[in-house]
Amino acid sequence: MNKTVYIPKDFSASAMGVDKVLAEFYKEINKRQIEVEIIRTGSFGICWLEPLITIDVNGVRIAYGPVEESDVASLLDANILSGGEHPLKIGPVSDIDYIKNQERLIFHRAGFTDPLSISDYQQHGGFKGLQRALEIGSKAILDEVINSGLRGRGGAAFPTGIKWKTVYDTDVDQKFIVCNADEGDSGTFSDRMVMESDPYLLLEGMIIAGIAVGATMAYIYLRVEYPLSAEVLGNAVQLLYEKGMLGKNILGSDICFDVEIRIGAGAYICGEETSLLESLEGKRGEVRFKPPLPAIKGLFNKPTVVNNVVTLASVPVILEKGGAYYKDYGMGRSRGTLPFQLAGNIKQGGLVEKAFGLSLNEILYDFGGGSASGRPIRTVQVGGPLGAYIPESQFDTLLDYETFAQIGAMLGHGGIVVFDETVNMANMARYAMEFCAIESCGKCTPCRIGSTRGTEIIDKILSGENTELNLNLLDDLSTTMRDASLCAMGGLTPYPVMSAIKHFPEDFNI
């Protein structure tokens, strides 16, 4: 049997030089005239060890990393194809604490499989959820999803089953499934990892959603900043069509389901669902008034399910193992697992899928290993650029939607950006307003004008101009933006700003 080297094909691994490592492997294999197969896999999400390569030794995947181009010759000299010793040897992937201590319901295949191999996907449990969905039909699928307690993973945490039921209950000829793959929040990459490491999982979830609500057409709105996701997902869609798992009469059933990928154009606001729908219709991505909800009048005025990538990727396991199984994970009203993303100034950054309910401390220190710089962690921003800054005194907060809301913060998409003590929080507050000014769609005044005025006011505070008066003004402006903006962009921008002032007044010269 040929020996196999598994090398990730993932955006982050690519950023860390995996393409050069791959080329070097080919070169060395050729030179040595040895029989070795190279399989491109997804990523395990252990980003701090990328490029991380693995070898199959008697059915166990042995990891080596981080591998540089210059390590390849010595790795082959050390006989890694049989699991040989080398300074970069880590041991079995599944024994790495970072992986072992996770609860991977969604990401259990990532890194192990070839993302585009349908047989790999099936051998590792793929399409079991779809199979059951085809057997039990719409109403029973809705029951499972409602019972699972799954809430939207894009940030708003709206109950997915309720959204689906609303679309199911509308009686019209055409309905749509729209997958929101416009993952624009800084510190988040779990959507990208689903698309690059396990694209069939997303597509399986989308087909199940289609069966549940009676939709036959789906769009994936994918951000242009993810060219590798576009490539992998595009190939995956194509291969499913060839297999008869997309298109007419899926797997011989009477279900028809088409999927089309549409590429965004660099507008952060298009991650907001109504703006995304406008963009899909070929217009400026301006936010719509709600109501009507997209579930009633969405894409091209038809009832539309708009779900985030991870939300849809959570559906197959719910169908396969039942809503009750999924609901067993988590705490309070946050059921199931969330793929947290450790980002920024963190020693062991990457993807950590865990049931809701662990503390920030656990994820930052047990998984993350503290800051990358070695200096104390001063603050974290959770939930993207619209999330509050949380001080160290609150690191015992449990990762749960409601617990976060209680401290004026937001769990959002589960991205955690870590800053060490060198951060200047006044700069971060100013940046939050500036970002809102750059990315506002411009439809409502509080967001469009408020963000620009907010940037100016913070500049005045920083230059010591009428500090008290300007702080009051900023507080006033924040209240207006929060309460009067049309969507979360203007509505939540005050959170990072005001939390920075509240917890780190010394950075504002107050």
Added chain:
Amino acid sequence: MDDKPLNALKIPQKLFDEYQNLPGALLPLLHAVQGAIGYIPDDAVPEIAKNLNLSRAEVHGVISFYHYFRTSPPGRVRIQLCRAEACQAMDSASLEQHVKSSLNIDYHQTTADGTYSLEPVYCLGNCACTPSIMINDQIYGQVSPQSFDNILSDLTIVEKDQG
């Protein structure tokens, strides 16, 4: 309608034929035009509008709304530098300063010789290995001022090799 400017810029008619009947065709068509010639020339706007049965104002409005669409030719090497929080946490500000001063351009500008364009980007999804930049479609992580210089000199060597 005079289609001379289009011929001059070689926007193939087949692009219009391909996208004309697609629901919500404007963004896919703009991507195709920019993919074919590198940007969306002002001269192309009336023709795009005519083919999709839109007003010129609508087409212009969409082009100007989205950061990705550009109305002037890009440099041969398109550098996108991430300005978002996860990169800032790893001192992307120093990298930003270095890139701007070594290329002697600001954001949204192209070097005088037409080689480099510099654009800000708000998250490349490589947030565990920051700061990040993207050069054309290749992403780079943990970029320091020093490694940025190395990346550029590697690119220059490749370009020379390819003649």
